[in-house]
Amino acid sequence: MASERSQPVITTTDLRKEYGSTVAVDDISLEIEDGEIFGLLGPNGAGKTTAIEIIQGLRTPTSGEATVLGLDIQTDLHKIKDRIGVVPQSFHTFERLTVRENVALIANLHTEPLAVDDVLDELALREWADDPFHSLSGGYQRRTGIAMALVGDPDVLFLDEPTTGLDPAARRATWEQIEQLPAMGTTVVLTTHYMEEVEYLADRVALLVDGHVKAIDTVPALINTYAGELKVVVHLDESTTGTEADALEATLRETADSVHKTDADKLIGVFGERQAAQDTYSELHDIGTGHSIDLVSPDMEDVFLTLADSTLSPGGELQ
Numbered sequence: 001m002a003s004e005r006s007q008p009v010i011t012t013t014d015l016r017k018e019y020g021s022t023v024a025v026d027d028i029s030l031e032i033e034d035g036e037i038f039g040l041l042g043p044n045g046a047g048k049t050t051a052i053e054i055i056q057g058l059r060t061p062t063s064g065e066a067t068v069l070g071l072d073i074q075t076d077l078h079k080i081k082d083r084i085g086v087v088p089q090s091f092h093t094f095e096r097l098t099v100r101e102n103v104a105l106i107a108n109l110h111t112e113p114l115a116v117d118d119v120l121d122e123l124a125l126r127e128w129a130d131d132p133f134h135s136l137s138g139g140y141q142r143r144t145g146i147a148m149a150l151v152g153d154p155d156v157l158f159l160d161e162p163t164t165g166l167d168p169a170a171r172r173a174t175w176e177q178i179e180q181l182p183a184m185g186t187t188v189v190l191t192t193h194y195m196e197e198v199e200y201l202a203d204r205v206a207l208l209v210d211g212h213v214k215a216i217d218t219v220p221a222l223i224n225t226y227a228g229e230l231k232v233v234v235h236l237d238e239s240t241t242g243t244e245a246d247a248l249e250a251t252l253r254e255t256a257d258s259v260h261k262t263d264a265d266k267l268i269g270v271f272g273e274r275q276a277a278q279d280t281y282s283e284l285h286d287i288g289t290g291h292s293i294d295l296v297s298p299d300m301e302d303v304f305l306t307l308a309d310s311t312l313s314p315g316g317e318l319q
């Protein structure tokens, strides 16, 4: 599929998009390398869809520049379109056609498509090839969308929120398919508001908040830089008294580098030093009985809490 390249596959320079007084994308500059899975992570409304739709040539930037495969999005769009695949957030196709027919339909639009059955095999869809699209589960429908985007043999595949609305098993199965794509020569750019998704899949992540890129790096490097060494998580429950909750928070605030409260009745203290975290863990145990405490390694949740001061749903979804 993709040829060897040392140039970035995608570059954006000061990319900006305004809708009236709303700045959806605020001067984003980034480079995406050949063969990586690049995640654009951010809460709803952060500008993820706008950013990737500009790169795909679907929206015009207010200012700034972008290239895909060395081609300018403003002047070489028709050449770019031949070499990219797109699976949008809301994905529709011919409901009554079978999986194979839907993929073949797209193959016929391309001059040099891949063999349809090879693509169905790659995505473990052969068993469902003769089933009508409407009879599939959400996960297999999404996978059919990926097959339709891949059959044109794209160098770059864009996936907008590829697992939103899927149950955990279907989500994991979709991840397992996506993670194979770089080995087939496809660079993957995905948007998501699931931190677990970038932890599982992404080689590098850009954290997007209010149209701004707050940080770009690998997941371990982001955790290392922004999330400290260890965290103490206090789970409050219905038996936690107000006085007890206040005392727990005050103790955490005295010793932790930063403290975050989430709407899931959790207090999180992030520590740069292991010993301080361990001492605080013991101290918190002596305050009342209406809570439980965990001492855990930080993850992307802490990176986001630090950088975006965001809140999380109990499922770990950015809000």
Ligand SMILES: Nc1ncnc2c1ncn2[C@@H]1O[C@H](COP(=O)(O)OP(=O)(O)OP(=O)(O)O)[C@@H](O)[C@H]1O
Binding pocket: 019, 022, 023, 024, 042, 043, 044, 045, 046, 047, 048, 049, 050, 051, 193
């Ligand atoms: N066509 C439009 N007209 C006006 N405002 C828009 C338009 N499209 C997006 N916006 C606004 O731009 C901002 C960024 O939206 P965008 O859809 O890019 O974010 P997102 O991170 O993809 O969020 P989501 O996950 O909810 O799709 C939001 O404030 C949104 O309301």
